[in-house]
Amino acid sequence: MPKSLLIDITKCVGCGECSKACAETNNLSKETSDTLDGTNYTAVKQVGDTFVRKLCMHCDMPTCVSVCLVGAMHKHDNGAVTYDYDKCIGCRYCIQACPFDIPKYEWGKISPAVMKCKFCVEKLEHGKPTACSEACQFGATTFGEKEDMIKEAQKRIAENPNDYINYIYGLKEAGGTSVLYISKTPFEQLGFPTNVSKDAIPNLSWAVLSKIPKFAVVAGVFLFGVHWITARRIEVQKFEKEEREKKQRSK
Amino acid sequence: MKLEMPSFTWKSIAIFFTIIGAIASVLRFTMGLGATTNLSSAFPWGLWIGFDFICVGLAAAGFTIAAITHIFKIHRFEPIVRPSITVAFIGYAIVIILLLVDLGLPQNCWHPLFMWNPHSVMFEITWCIILYSMVLIFELSPMIFEKFDINNTLTKVIKFCSVGIVIFGVILSTLHQSSFGSLYLIVPEKMHPLWYSNIIPILFFISCLAAGLAMNIVSQILSARIYNKNLNIQLLEEFSSYIVAILAVLFTVRIQDLMERGALGYIFKFDYYSFMFNLEIILGIVLPFILLLHRKIRKSINGLFYSSLIVLLGFMANRLNTAITSFEMNSKSYVPSIGEFAITIGLVSAGFLVFAYLSQRFNIFENGEEHGRNTNGQ
Numbered sequence: 001m002p003k004s005l006l007i008d009i010t011k012c013v014g015c016g017e018c019s020k021a022c023a024e025t026n027n028l029s030k031e032t033s034d035t036l037d038g039t040n041y042t043a044v045k046q047v048g049d050t051f052v053r054k055l056c057m058h059c060d061m062p063t064c065v066s067v068c069l070v071g072a073m074h075k076h077d078n079g080a081v082t083y084d085y086d087k088c089i090g091c092r093y094c095i096q097a098c099p100f101d102i103p104k105y106e107w108g109k110i111s112p113a114v115m116k117c118k119f120c121v122e123k124l125e126h127g128k129p130t131a132c133s134e135a136c137q138f139g140a141t142t143f144g145e146k147e148d149m150i151k152e153a154q155k156r157i158a159e160n161p162n163d164y165i166n167y168i169y170g171l172k173e174a175g176g177t178s179v180l181y182i183s184k185t186p187f188e189q190l191g192f193p194t195n196v197s198k199d200a201i202p203n204l205s206w207a208v209l210s211k212i213p214k215f216a217v218v219a220g221v222f223l224f225g226v227h228w229i230t231a232r233r234i235e236v237q238k239f240e241k242e243e244r245e246k247k248q249r250s251k
Numbered sequence: 252m253k254l255e256m257p258s259f260t261w262k263s264i265a266i267f268f269t270i271i272g273a274i275a276s277v278l279r280f281t282m283g284l285g286a287t288t289n290l291s292s293a294f295p296w297g298l299w300i301g302f303d304f305i306c307v308g309l310a311a312a313g314f315t316i317a318a319i320t321h322i323f324k325i326h327r328f329e330p331i332v333r334p335s336i337t338v339a340f341i342g343y344a345i346v347i348i349l350l351l352v353d354l355g356l357p358q359n360c361w362h363p364l365f366m367w368n369p370h371s372v373m374f375e376i377t378w379c380i381i382l383y384s385m386v387l388i389f390e391l392s393p394m395i396f397e398k399f400d401i402n403n404t405l406t407k408v409i410k411f412c413s414v415g416i417v418i419f420g421v422i423l424s425t426l427h428q429s430s431f432g433s434l435y436l437i438v439p440e441k442m443h444p445l446w447y448s449n450i451i452p453i454l455f456f457i458s459c460l461a462a463g464l465a466m467n468i469v470s471q472i473l474s475a476r477i478y479n480k481n482l483n484i485q486l487l488e489e490f491s492s493y494i495v496a497i498l499a500v501l502f503t504v505r506i507q508d509l510m511e512r513g514a515l516g517y518i519f520k521f522d523y524y525s526f527m528f529n530l531e532i533i534l535g536i537v538l539p540f541i542l543l544l545h546r547k548i549r550k551s552i553n554g555l556f557y558s559s560l561i562v563l564l565g566f567m568a569n570r571l572n573t574a575i576t577s578f579e580m581n582s583k584s585y586v587p588s589i590g591e592f593a594i595t596i597g598l599v600s601a602g603f604l605v606f607a608y609l610s611q612r613f614n615i616f617e618n619g620e621e622h623g624r625n626t627n628g629q
Contacts, residue, residue, distance in 0.1 A: 066370045087362060206434075
């Protein structure tokens, strides 16, 4: 069953424990940062008096998975979207295509990797929650089944309508994501991309790509046809010319 | 031609830039992408990707002429087939090298051969590059066989398959030219509305036809000047009339697309984007269209040369605008580094040198294939 992280922006105090736990679990440099910069998987940024944590949204229909030509990005059944360095060729299409601007590149390295949250996939496989949700003491990050997290988010909004805007960010974005946000401040003001398509984004290219086989066959037949007709016409012209010459000679 | 360029001058300049480019490439591979380019996670694709689009577009010189001569059998274009295929081959070689330079992990460049994801436009592009380069080698092979006087089963098989190869090449090129546009279908909210369009693959394809023909005119005139070859101006004039028609179609489709998406207003905003858009449209479409409508210009070598050059400049502006300008929204900015420029210019210079070398060693201009002319006069 797909798992989910519910991030309640109203409860975050910006302590940065999630970043530290994340860095420790994934052997990243220990500094906490307010931006995703290719050294971390998550970052907590202060916007006004609220703290916004950024991490991979783990889309249900991930754009990065669809654009990676070698399949280095993989969507797991438990919701995680992970990156395989051993497959990657470094084309950076995932970075270009991600609607949430999450993947970052290790530009400083000779053999760089794409850096993004991996939903602590090994921990999930052993039935454990993500490191960040374990570390959070304030209930800002909760881990659980996706269904339950959606219900929990709806419950919090319904019980305290004054503390939340009536919107779950991630429920519809890019066709749905495994990370869900609720907030008091509108998401646009917090720097979230709010113009993200509500449909699965990979369809945009698949609409064209899926037509290629048909196109190739039709174009092939058409071009062969043109070739056949023109070649035949030239042949006929040549034949007629020869005939005429023969007639002239016989006269 | 009267204007005779001393060949050592341009060659020494080209060698100079090639060496600079080679040094820059060594630095790129020893110091990494971050140290030598201005690329960033906000701007993961820059000049090199834009330039790949340009090179592939100019390489459209090859498939357009191959289709006209071998499929539509307008055999008077036969003398241009070899130079244009050679130009296309060099264009693709530049693209492949530039892609390897651009890849973060070039040591893994063989992965796409075995690890497939047909849902990725990049997958389509990679296979188009691989297969079309092979097609180009096949299309050039008679020239090589001729040079070394090879005549065996292989040459016969290739000759027998030649029409099939040309058709395969035309399909691959159509896919490849348009797929560079398809790359951007996935980022609707990141691109400026003047450039994002759901018909961007079609726009890329139409514009590459004009660019390919213009590239033929430019390369024919340039090589005629450098090598004192005869120039068949009637053929070039015919090309230019095709260009006029294609530009008219391109303009109509482009404007219609903007209207349909309700983005026409952005043209008249007089900001940075509208300036770049107008530059691209006026340079690449309107100006050459007006110029080439004049018989006098079409009949003069200089007129043809400069009008075609303008078409190419406008085409380059379009591809660079798509790859760079349209992504500069949301206060992101990117100016290519000196290293990026050096490698790009170095590769182009190397391309010129290779073309010069090939045209000296091989029979590019005097076409050995006489069969076409015999059958259809002219």
